[in-house]
Amino acid sequence: MLFFGLQMFLKEYLSKPVTMADVDEAEGIVTAHGLPFNRAGWTHIVAKHGGFLPLLIEALPEGTLVRRGVPVAQVVNTDPECYWLTSYIETALLRAIWYPSTVASNSRKVKQIIQPILEKTCEDPAAALPFRLHDFGARGTTSFEQAGIGGAAHLVNFMGTDTVSAVLFARRYYGADMAGFSIPASEHSTMTSWGQEREAEAYGNMIDRFGSKGLYAVVSDSYDINNAVTEIWGKQLKDRVQAAGGTLVVRPDSGDPVETPVQVVRQLAYAFGTHLNAKGYKVLDNSVRVIQGDGISPADIGLILGRLEAFGFSAENIAFGMGAGLLQKVNRDTYSFAMKANARQDTGGAAPGTTSTSARRR
Numbered sequence: 001m002l003f004f005g006l007q008m009f010l011k012e013y014l015s016k017p018v019t020m021a022d023v024d025e026a027e028g029i030v031t032a033h034g035l036p037f038n039r040a041g042w043t044h045i046v047a048k049h050g051g052f053l054p055l056l057i058e059a060l061p062e063g064t065l066v067r068r069g070v071p072v073a074q075v076v077n078t079d080p081e082c083y084w085l086t087s088y089i090e091t092a093l094l095r096a097i098w099y100p101s102t103v104a105s106n107s108r109k110v111k112q113i114i115q116p117i118l119e120k121t122c123e124d125p126a127a128a129l130p131f132r133l134h135d136f137g138a139r140g141t142t143s144f145e146q147a148g149i150g151g152a153a154h155l156v157n158f159m160g161t162d163t164v165s166a167v168l169f170a171r172r173y174y175g176a177d178m179a180g181f182s183i184p185a186s187e188h189s190t191m192t193s194w195g196q197e198r199e200a201e202a203y204g205n206m207i208d209r210f211g212s213k214g215l216y217a218v219v220s221d222s223y224d225i226n227n228a229v230t231e232i233w234g235k236q237l238k239d240r241v242q243a244a245g246g247t248l249v250v251r252p253d254s255g256d257p258v259e260t261p262v263q264v265v266r267q268l269a270y271a272f273g274t275h276l277n278a279k280g281y282k283v284l285d286n287s288v289r290v291i292q293g294d295g296i297s298p299a300d301i302g303l304i305l306g307r308l309e310a311f312g313f314s315a316e317n318i319a320f321g322m323g324a325g326l327l328q329k330v331n332r333d334t335y336s337f338a339m340k341a342n343a344r345q346d347t348g349g350a351a352p353g354t355t356s357t358s359a360r361r362r
Helices: 006-014 020-033 039-049 090-121 125-131 144-154 164-174 188-192 196-210 225-236 238-244 259-272 298-310
Strands: 055-059 073-077 133-135 215-219 247-251 274-276 282-284 288-292 318-322
Touching: 006 055, 006 090, 006 164, 020 039, 073 090, 090 125, 090 133, 090 144, 090 298, 090 318, 133 144, 144 164, 188 196, 188 215, 196 215, 196 225, 196 238, 225 238, 225 247, 225 259, 238 259, 259 282, 259 288, 259 298, 282 288, 298 318
Parallel strands: 133 318, 215 247, 247 288, 288 318
Antiparallel strands: 055 073, 274 282
8 A cells, every 4th residue: 555645634734723713613513413512622722722733643654655454644642631632633634544545556556557568568668657547537536625635646656647636736735846747638529529521620630739749639439439540540641640740649438448449559550550669569650659548447457458468569559547447436445444543541641552453554
């Protein structure tokens, strides 16, 4: 498990003091909710500590890799009058850790799938690896904040993202000037608005606007991905793609998530040609590449790369995009996160620590 994300919570929430207005609001909500409210305790925190919580939070350095069951953080009360406070912070602190750590860990697992195949088949795997997995997940999350937190966690491992809040959070909370990058890309509405009879014109417009500026992606399955690749890109627009000087990234966005991208790579190889790299694997003409971002799972990525290798292709020919599978299809039990009491101190002195037998994290 890759530990990440605590700093965002500390800076955004615990660095701001609680005020008496906050206490008044909380009392009204909690009592109406049917629960007792510790007004005296919260008033004490405002009066004695200026509204800052008297807690000591200790944690491993973010980015640390640990096994399940290894505590990554602990919280200790520093004011005997606020013995109750560590339990109050449990939900917020646990949530602040488990979600970004889980996304960062899953993203790292994908990196571990891609890296060995890149090292085997690509001349410069270190340069290619940071852009092999792109974050498409912002619209699949529940909120702007979740997209920012989860998206920043992904950027621990990769540098490709369409989640703008991720680069904002990485800058705001970690001082990263620009942690992630993207490229101009079309979507289905901008392609289908031209009409099927003008599909080639729609693609040609992308060449005219972005073809000389580096990488640009064009979703190509609005009508028939095979026709788009073999006839339109591979014949009608081939010379324009190559003459533009940039790199077209063809995006198949439907069909079998494993078979379709492999087929597209082979079709582009037939139309545009390939060369053998120093490791003996085929690399598409520099004017074309592929990205698969529809329904992708880590297992699918491994299958796609394995099949491409079997056909003699380098892994550098393709990149991947993940959406909800990256930022949303996770939960607290993915890596067995929990927060447990480990020790207490009585008025008369310290009592022996009682460590939970649970395998979950503190």
